[in-house]
Amino acid sequence: MPDRPLKSWPYTPAPDLVADIGGTNTRVALADGGVPRQGSIRKFPNKGRGSLTEILQQYLRETATTDCAGVCVAVAGPVRDGVAQMTNLDWTITAEDLADVGGTHRVAILNDLQAQGYALRSLDPRHVRQLLPTGPAIDGGTQLVVGAGTGFNAAPVYHFSSGTQVAASECGHIHLPRHGEREEALARHLAALHGIATVEEVLCGRGLEALHRWVSGQDLSGAHLTAAIAAGDPRARETGALYASIMGRTLATLALVHLPFGGIFLIGSVARAMSPHLADLGMGAAYSEMGRFSSLVQSFPVAMVEDDYAALLGCASHLAGLTA
Structure with missing residues (x-):
């Protein structure tokens, strides 16, 4: 019986992990090439959570995501030297924590307004009035x-x-x-x-x-x-x-x-x-x-x-x- 050539499956790189942390809820998604992955956005209540890490780890388990190419979060509060202290939560978020969660050193912490600014050029015109x-x-x-x-x-x-x-x-x-x-x-x-x-x-x-x-x-x-x-x-x-x-x-x-x-x-x-x-x-x-x-x-x-x-x-x- 002749050998059949092996089917070549397309390589799918690890996604980025992104999150928007408000005072009440945190939204989390996977992203590819600068665009959130369709259907991947989930919202988690912050109440009762000891840290952002708990939410991100739960999200990765639920989506069966083992590798992240990068991690970026937007926080409602000031960011200084890679550390964010939430205004309305007793959470401190560090670049080191994000690197541990995602298994990557490609990490960033943004103020929520900065994140909105980075989004402007990619917004769907239907969402701008x-x-x-x-x-x-x-x-x-x-x-x-x-x-x-x-x-x-x-x-x-x-x-x-x-x-x-x-x-x-x-x-x-x-x-x-x-x-x-x-x-x-x-x-x-x-x-x-x-x-x-x-x-x-x-x-x-x-x-x-x-x-x-x-x-x-x-x-x-x-x-x-x-x-x-x-x-x-x-x-x-x-x-x-x-x-x-x-x-x-x-x-x-x-x-x-x-x-x-x-x-x-x-x-x-x-x-x-x-x-x-x-x-x-x-x-x-x-x-x-x-x-x-x-x-x-x-x-x-x-x-x-x-x-x-x-x-x-x-x-x-x-x-x-x-x-x-």
Whole structure:
């Protein structure tokens, strides 16, 4: 009987392991070539877990993954010298721990906003919605990702021939804009409470609720407040208009710092909840009110990112750009 040639099976390299760690849940996925593997995303509650390592090890067991080409995680907190300390969890995440879990030295820890920045060039256009009628984005131009959720922050995204770089920052703690008597009064109120009036204390989730309390004397959750804005409630829309104005001025200020001709991209739960109303409530007018620089500011496109898994995509994209 003649020998039959052996069938040549395609070689499948080890996947990358990527994770997006929030205060409540952690999303984990496998990725190939900078793209999360379809059907691989799983969500794990953080409550009752002693560390991120427990979750990643469980994920690898459940997906029968034994080898990882690289590991990259995005964390809701500051990262310094390869170590992340979670803000709302008693977890410390180190590059050494990730290397042990994945069996690889190709590891990275990103701030969650950095991960969102690395995702921008790979986003499906269907998941990006334009908010203001500004000029077109310039391909390869600097971009700015702005997060409004549990906190507020922004990060510039630079594209070089050698790859993309996203700079970490703490933009949420810059001074609150003070345009007109009402914003001056709000700033004085916040300074009395916190020692300084910052944009985060208005534009994040607790800030939106505190803003409504200051405007109306009412205590409403963010979800009830945005529902009331959508329903046309006058006091809620008064709060929404002040929020939209401060958001517009903050975006314009950051835009003149970074010159994001590639576009400004809002992310985060609060930004998403407010995004259907921001233009109607006057964000565009406040954004454009920059004196002789108004026309320059209007050349920076402003959009909303509506992809829940963009941070995983950003981790995968970042790993793809690292050498082994």
